[in-house]
Amino acid sequence: MANLAGINLALQTPFSEDGTVDYKTWERLIDQYIEAGVQGLVLGSGTGQHPYLAEEECDELYRIGIRQIDGRCNAICQSSALNFDEVIRRSKKADALGANALMILPPYLEGPSDDDGLLEFYREIDGQVGVDIIGYNIPQATGISVSPDLYLRLNGLRNFNYIKDSAGDLTTHQRYLQGGGKVLNGCDTTTVYALMAGAVGAIWGGANFAPLESVALYGHVAEGRYAEALALWKRMLPAMLHIWTHDYVPCVVAAAHHRGFGTGNVRKPLRSIDQTGKDELLVALAPLLEGGK
Template sequence: MSDLKGINLAMQTPFDEDGAIDFAIFEELIEKYLAAGVHGLVLGSGTGQHPYLTESECNRLYEVGVKLVAGRCNVICQSSALNVEEVVRRSRQAESVGANALMVLPPYFEGPSDEHGIFSFYEEIDAAVGIDIVGYNIPQATGISVSAALFDRLSGLKNFRYIKDSAGDFTVHQEFLRTRGAVLNGCDTTTLYALLAGARGVIWGAANYMPYEAVRLYELVTARQYDEAFQLWQRMLPSLLFIWRGPYTPSVLRAAQLRGFGTGNVRKPLRRLSSEQEAALRHSLGPLLG
């Protein structure tokens, strides 16, 4: 049983100019993020371009990452797939190399959208593994909204203990907080308020470019130093608003590159920022430099 409190950084997957994973940079990034004090790393995250990674690439990322982390923080591995048997296979592989938890999307793209169907999907995966499962509520991407009632029901399973809530609906988020399960915020622009409301922690893409600030924000909230937390938040917010409304992953990766974390390269079909988007991103990052 894992404790996924704190800053779980939804880690980028660094690519070279030809679109191949740069494992040397990957290992370098892990060390940098650990030095920043993150509490967990999410490998194969959405920010890590999971949809565009092969199963074998994910397996190698997870094996290399877990081995290098060596227990210095939690490691959450995404094992999402369209085919249930593939989810089980990916999940078991991640567990076998030492992952602390799994992150699994609901059965998106014309899968069952009724709550009984979604429950059955997770129930089968839950029965196949022995580590914690993090469900993933991101209806803007999947078309499936996980209700608080469904999350509470899922929390009765053996391993289903968390939900990552990236929907951005703070009313639903607070309903999740009233269930038996533990909640991890995934909407960048509500991070501070989710922590104040009682979220166990966050799975945070923007932490790729501001890991020290992300960890500091969590520390300030847990220490109840709210004035300082809000001051820091005001420096973070402009870039968070930009990435949430813009092309998310390319923006996060470019911001990370500008701040010394990674290559900034994306894998097709994602594209680099336009010159106008680049200028707006740089402007939004200004307060972090002050």
């Protein structure tokens, strides 16, 4: 089993102004975030605009990304897709390239939503890869909620060893933890509380613009420095609340660019935030910026 404890940064995908993937900036971003101390990078994450990337682009991002990471931190690849054969194909490719884990959404958009159907979905994937599977609970996007009872059943699969919980419901989150599985927090606004409750780490989109602070926050909690963690969290929270309650990916990308990470561009159908949005974002970032890097 891969050790995914710590901050697994849900890596933005850098785009040029014309919407093409900027692979050189991708390499540079990987180095920047590893230098900041992250324990893992999620390639092709939701924050990386996975739904708007072609399969061939993902393959290239994973190939370059895993090579650039070169064992310096965990490499997690999202291999989600609507077409089941594509999920298998993407998963096998990422596994062969050397991914430490795969993050896979349940079969959203009119796929099976009952527990037996979801279990069978992950069971078939589990039988065809030899690397850890991270289930992905984000019901606000998929319309599917992984129940704590289903999570217990999924943990019986050979490779299903983690769940990323982005729902933001701390009650369900703690029920996952009570079941004995390894939970990764995915809701920006609950991070410090999830870590204190026992989550082994986070898969974190907001870390794109606050990598040093995110790593420091995890370190404070892991070493029992809760007062320091909460003081740092007070500075981070306005920005985390802002991205969670506005256009998430455009805000994260804009904030990251403001702090020297990435190109600041998004791919259609997403739109960059306007000047009013940027002004509001800077207000939310101010407490974080006042603390420096």
